[in-house]
Amino acid sequence: MDNRTSSEEVSVKADPRTESRSSLYEDDAPQSARSDGADTPDVGEMDNEHVDRLRLTRDHIVMRLQAGHVLDHLLHERVISDRDVDEIMDPENDAKQSASVLLEILPRRGARAFKAFRDSLLLCEAADYSDLVTELDRVVVGGTGMLQKDDRIQVVIRVRPLRGEEKEQEQGCLTVDTRLMQVSIPTKNDGVQQFIFNKVFPEETTQAEIFNTMASPIVDAVLEGYNGCILCYGKTGSGKTYTMAGPSDRDLNEKTEGIIYRALKQLFLKSQKKQDWNIAFFVSVLEIYNEKVFDLTVPRKERPSLDIREDPSNSLFFANNLEKHNITNAMDAIRVFFEASASRRSRATEVNERSSRSHMVFQVVVSILHKEGTESGRTGELYLVDLAGSETAGEVNKDAEGLREGANINMSLLHLKEVIRDLSVKNRQDFKFRRSSLTMLLKRVLTGNSKTAFIVNVDPSKKSLRDTRRSLDFASDAKKVKVKPKINYSPLESLLIKYLKDIGDLKRQIKTMKKSRKKSADGKRLRSAKKTSDVGTEAEVDTASLASESKESFDVDKVRELVNFSVTNTAQDFRAKLDGLLEEERREIKDEISAQLKGFQQTVQEKSEQEAQQAKETVVATDKLLEEVHSKQQQVLEEQQQTRQLLSDIKERTAEEQHSRDDTSGQLNDHVQQMNMAMEDLRTLNRELKHEMESHLENIRQDMKNRDDTTDKSYQDELKKLQTNYTDLKIEINFLAQAFKEQAKAAEESRAQAEAERTAAEGDIETSQLNHESKTPQHIDPLSSLEAGTETSCCECCEVCCTGTWYRRPGYAWFSVRGKGAGWVTLLVMFHLLLCLPIFPIILFYFYTRRYYQETSRLHPTEELPVKEEGETMSRAIQDS
Numbered sequence: 001m002d003n004r005t006s007s008e009e010v011s012v013k014a015d016p017r018t019e020s021r022s023s024l025y026e027d028d029a030p031q032s033a034r035s036d037g038a039d040t041p042d043v044g045e046m047d048n049e050h051v052d053r054l055r056l057t058r059d060h061i062v063m064r065l066q067a068g069h070v071l072d073h074l075l076h077e078r079v080i081s082d083r084d085v086d087e088i089m090d091p092e093n094d095a096k097q098s099a100s101v102l103l104e105i106l107p108r109r110g111a112r113a114f115k116a117f118r119d120s121l122l123l124c125e126a127a128d129y130s131d132l133v134t135e136l137d138r139v140v141v142g143g144t145g146m147l148q149k150d151d152r153i154q155v156v157i158r159v160r161p162l163r164g165e166e167k168e169q170e171q172g173c174l175t176v177d178t179r180l181m182q183v184s185i186p187t188k189n190d191g192v193q194q195f196i197f198n199k200v201f202p203e204e205t206t207q208a209e210i211f212n213t214m215a216s217p218i219v220d221a222v223l224e225g226y227n228g229c230i231l232c233y234g235k236t237g238s239g240k241t242y243t244m245a246g247p248s249d250r251d252l253n254e255k256t257e258g259i260i261y262r263a264l265k266q267l268f269l270k271s272q273k274k275q276d277w278n279i280a281f282f283v284s285v286l287e288i289y290n291e292k293v294f295d296l297t298v299p300r301k302e303r304p305s306l307d308i309r310e311d312p313s314n315s316l317f318f319a320n321n322l323e324k325h326n327i328t329n330a331m332d333a334i335r336v337f338f339e340a341s342a343s344r345r346s347r348a349t350e351v352n353e354r355s356s357r358s359h360m361v362f363q364v365v366v367s368i369l370h371k372e373g374t375e376s377g378r379t380g381e382l383y384l385v386d387l388a389g390s391e392t393a394g395e396v397n398k399d400a401e402g403l404r405e406g407a408n409i410n411m412s413l414l415h416l417k418e419v420i421r422d423l424s425v426k427n428r429q430d431f432k433f434r435r436s437s438l439t440m441l442l443k444r445v446l447t448g449n450s451k452t453a454f455i456v457n458v459d460p461s462k463k464s465l466r467d468t469r470r471s472l473d474f475a476s477d478a479k480k481v482k483v484k485p486k487i488n489y490s491p492l493e494s495l496l497i498k499y500l501k502d503i504g505d506l507k508r509q510i511k512t513m514k515k516s517r518k519k520s521a522d523g524k525r526l527r528s529a530k531k532t533s534d535v536g537t538e539a540e541v542d543t544a545s546l547a548s549e550s551k552e553s554f555d556v557d558k559v560r561e562l563v564n565f566s567v568t569n570t571a572q573d574f575r576a577k578l579d580g581l582l583e584e585e586r587r588e589i590k591d592e593i594s595a596q597l598k599g600f601q602q603t604v605q606e607k608s609e610q611e612a613q614q615a616k617e618t619v620v621a622t623d624k625l626l627e628e629v630h631s632k633q634q635q636v637l638e639e640q641q642q643t644r645q646l647l648s649d650i651k652e653r654t655a656e657e658q659h660s661r662d663d664t665s666g667q668l669n670d671h672v673q674q675m676n677m678a679m680e681d682l683r684t685l686n687r688e689l690k691h692e693m694e695s696h697l698e699n700i701r702q703d704m705k706n707r708d709d710t711t712d713k714s715y716q717d718e719l720k721k722l723q724t725n726y727t728d729l730k731i732e733i734n735f736l737a738q739a740f741k742e743q744a745k746a747a748e749e750s751r752a753q754a755e756a757e758r759t760a761a762e763g764d765i766e767t768s769q770l771n772h773e774s775k776t777p778q779h780i781d782p783l784s785s786l787e788a789g790t791e792t793s794c795c796e797c798c799e800v801c802c803t804g805t806w807y808r809r810p811g812y813a814w815f816s817v818r819g820k821g822a823g824w825v826t827l828l829v830m831f832h833l834l835l836c837l838p839i840f841p842i843i844l845f846y847f848y849t850r851r852y853y854q855e856t857s858r859l860h861p862t863e864e865l866p867v868k869e870e871g872e873t874m875s876r877a878i879q880d881s
């Protein structure tokens with residue numbers, strides 16, 4: 001302030017209390033307060049948002065300033081100096097300006113200044129300024145991040161009052177300093193250990209105070225599009241559920257209800273005030289019991305455990321299939337929570353008659369969209385977490401189930417502690433979050449985008465001292481954990497914001513251009529004005545000289561008037577020109593802006609048209625695809641029909657072929673039978689011949705004794721003839737054998753052909769069957785059913801294929817009874833042929849001896865034999881066979 005007056009003047013003029021103030025505090029004003037604030041706070045600078053918020057309550061401050069107590073108190077607390085008071089109470093400032101100056105000074109003095117200011121307001125009793133105090137409380141303590149340079153998890157301590165029996169048995173072991181936000185506990189060696197937190201709530205703190213101070217700002221932030229989390233941590237029986245939900249049902253009322261009820265009421269109440277926005281609420285409640293996740297809004301009997309999945313886009317975890325209930329009013333939301341918490345797992349323990357045996361997470365998702373679309377849409381998420389309490393094994397639960405629950409609770413809390421410890425020393429190790437369901441689900445509020453606050457509940461009794469120390473250690477770690485809250489804009493909205501920002505930039509550029517043009521225009525005007533004034537001066541000088549030179553001949557005033565007239569005219573011309581120029585420029589800028597807007601609108605329109613076109617194309621493509629699928633289905637059906645027809649044809653054909661094969665086999669059997677009979681005849685003949693030959697031989701032998709062989713020439717000739725005959729006979733027999741062979745071969749070929757046809761028919765059946773299988777998904781593989789030991793006929797048309805494959809091979813079929821045993825018949829024929837073969841030399845021998853005998857009988861007419869007839873009969877018999 002340039003026109004700042006001295007402190008004495010201000011004291012006199014502005015504030016009648018200066019006297020006492022000067023005498024009391026002038027000399028010992030604090031060093032920090034005396035300085036201009038550059039070296040004052042070791043705390044973070046207050047951001048504009050908070051200052052603005054405070055400015056809104058300026059009227060309250062004005063009122064207090066007028067009451068005159070505030071500055072006194074601030075001076076007394078040494079957060080401002082006399083110089084500051086002078087500045088604030090400057091006589092030229094009205095009350096509002098004074099308040100503004102004070103609000104500029106306070107942020108520079110840090111959090112202590114705000115605390116003092118708050119207290120100063122509390123000291124004044126004249127008016128209701130609870131709103132302002134709450135506002136200051138928020139600035140100083142909760143959720144605003146003002147106390148620290150970076151945003152960190154806000155940690156507050158709530159001390160539970162001693163209960164009836166505890167009061168009788170012992171004294172509390174905790175000391176709480178709410179001013180210094182400090183908790184002290186005794187150490188083993190009679191010392192005292194102190195912990196400082198963002199806020200400390202003593203035993204007598206009400207539920208409303210807790211909510212207003214530290215939960216309400218977070219709930220408000222959620223309505224702005226931030227994520228928020230309030231988590232209760234502490235040993236069993238320390239008051240976590242009481243803080244989060246309230247006491248048991250019978251004691252639950254407006255005064256005692258916990259954070260969840262109040263948060264829901266505030267959310268819906270404040271959402272009604274946001275009339276330009278469409279706000280939707282989605283509520284879900286889950287519990288983590290023995291490391292499994294359950295949806296508490298699902299009836300207990302049908303409640304499955306839910307999987308925890310990882311979102312690959314941000315490596316955060318979520319419970320899959322968790323139901324989100326769309327809620328339109330606070331009562332419905334409260335009902336959902338009430339019912340869910342009633343089905344949460346809890347039981348009476350040694351420490352707590354209603355001890356929660358699971359961690360509970362109550363989640364509200366708030367979707368916020370601007371009705372006009374002029375502001376960006378957002379999504380805020382609020383997590384309200386009531387953890388199960390840590391407990392010492394065996395002390396709290398003695399049964400097996402209780403011990404198991406306790407072990408799981410302790411284990412998950414241990415993992416949470418570990419994660420918090422790592423985060424407090426900026427050593428984030430993502431794999432550690434995976435160690436328990438609790439840390440997985442809390443990852444999003446511990447590491448990232450969330451305004452997170454921990455309420456650490458402690459039990460002041462002496463027997464809980466060890467657990468209290470552990471809880472305070474945990475709280476100390478937690479308050480060092482950094483979070484990065486930011487508004488969650490929806491993607492489309494972000495694009496819009498970008499466009500709006502671009503337009504803003506363009507507008508600014510145009511403004512700058514306009515300014516620079518104006519400057520140059522001003523320069524020109526000045527120059528021309530200077531010229532004009534020069535002209536004027538010259539004219540004046542000329543006029544004066546003229547007047548002095550010829551006072552008598554000129555009317556000086558008239559001349560001056562004339563000159564002035566001309567100067568004014570010139571200036572007016574110039575102004576008119578300038579106005580024209582400005583008007584032109586204004587028009588240009590206007591055109592430019594409207595062109596930009598048009599372009600933007602066009603882009604948006606084009607985009608929406610493009611999207612509509614794409615949607616249309618997608619619909620057309622889908623229709624086409626559906627049609628194709630339909631025609632394909634039709635085709636498959638037709639093919640199935642055809643296959644069925646083919647199969648029935650093949651079956652018919654196979655039956656016919658089988659029939660003809662049966663006929664052929666019958667014929668062959670007859671043939672074989674005939675051959676068998678012929679063989680039998682031959683065998684009989686052979687026997688007879690043998691018999692006869694033996695007797696003839698005996699005769700011959702007798703004859704031979706009586707004659708000289710060597711001289712008998714005719715005998716030699718006869719022998720030769722016999723030999724020739726024998727050769728002929730041999731040829732004849734060979735020919736017959738050949739005929740037999742060919743006949744057998746032909747029979748075999750016909751059998752082979754029949755078999756080949758049958759195999760081909762079977763192949764056809766198989767192929768059809770395969771086709772049929774490929775088109776009929778419910779077809780049963782016959783082989784597999786055979787392997788399984790069952791012969792299931794997959795369908796009526798493929799009986800053959802269903803009987804298996806191995807005995808359908810041609811070799812087997814040739815010999816098998818099913819194949820009518822053609823192979824056996826062939827073998828039998830061959831065997832008989834082989835049997836017959838040795839008979840031929842005997843027959844030859846017979847003929848030879850018969851010839852010989854004939855010859856001999858010719859030589860000795862007394863022994864004539866009917867050789868020829870017998871030989872003829874024999875060859876005829878062979879020929880017949």
Ligand SMILES: Nc1ncnc2c1ncn2[C@@H]1O[C@H](COP(=O)(O)OP(=O)(O)OP(=O)(O)O)[C@@H](O)[C@H]1O
Binds near residue numbers: 160354457
């Ligand atoms: N601030 C308080 N004022 C009055 N009573 C309280 C307060 N805090 C807790 N209590 C009472 O103490 C008892 C234990 O509280 P609560 O059930 O909330 O503990 P808890 O930490 O949730 O225990 P657990 O982990 O076993 O579930 C309850 O009877 C509750 O009403």
